[in-house]
Each structure stands twice: as structure tokens, then as C-alpha cells.
Amino acid sequence: MSNQLWDAYVRDYxxxxxxxxxAERCExxxxxxxxxxxxxxxxxLxxxxxxxAEKAMEALSIPKSEWARYKAML
Structure with a gap:
């Protein structure tokens, strides 16, 4: 593979x-x-x-849809 092709492959792919x-790892x-x-x-809290746990999550404005996940981590 020529250097130009290699450079293009690296740059474009x-x-x-x-x-x-x-970006995915950072997120x-x-x-x-x-x-x-x-x-x-x-x-x-x-x-x-x-x-x-419920009152703490409510005070922190954590969406109710996420409560089960946090309860499981307690």
C-alpha cells in the first residue's frame, strides 16, 4: 500500500x-x-x-424511573 493510500486510510477510517x-468512553x-x-x-441524606431512600431520591430530584436502580445499589 502506498503512503498516500495508507495516510488516507488512517485519516478517513x-x-x-x-x-x-x-467519546463513548468519556460518556x-x-x-x-x-x-x-x-x-x-x-x-x-x-x-x-x-x-x-425514596425521600432522599425525591429531595435530589432523581426521576422515579431511576429509583429501582439506585435502590439496588444501596
Whole structure:
């Protein structure tokens, strides 16, 4: 393969794939951090203010559709 073809292949195929993978990993890391922080906040409200899990999630404005997931992590 000539250098020009190789350069075009890398530029047009490999680089976009790497960028996409990096973006997906970044998004996943952000979501994991958000979930960790939310779980920590729920636990703190439960421990410090004696809130139930439901009351803590309500106070944090966590959508009810996500409550089961956080309850499972407690």
C-alpha cells in the first residue's frame, strides 16, 4: 500500500473510529461518576437526615424511573 493510500486510510477510517471510541468512553465515565455521586448523596441524606431512600431520591430530584436502580445499589 502506498503512503498516500495508507495516510488516507488512517485519516478517513482509523482516526474517526478512535475518536468515536474515546467519546463513548468519556460518556461512560461521566455517567459512572454521576451515578457514584448520586448514590453517595442518597446515602448521606439517609444517614445524616434519617431520610428513607425514596425521600432522599425525591429531595435530589432523581426521576422515579431511576429509583429501582439506585435502590439496588444501596
Amino acid at each position: 482509523i482516526v474517526p473510529k478512535i475518536e468515536q471510541r474515546n 461512560q465515565a461521566l455517567m459512572e461518576g454521576k451515578n457514584t455521586e448520586r448514590l453517595s448523596s442518597i446515602k448521606n 439517609m444517614q445524616n437526615l434519617k431520610f428513607s
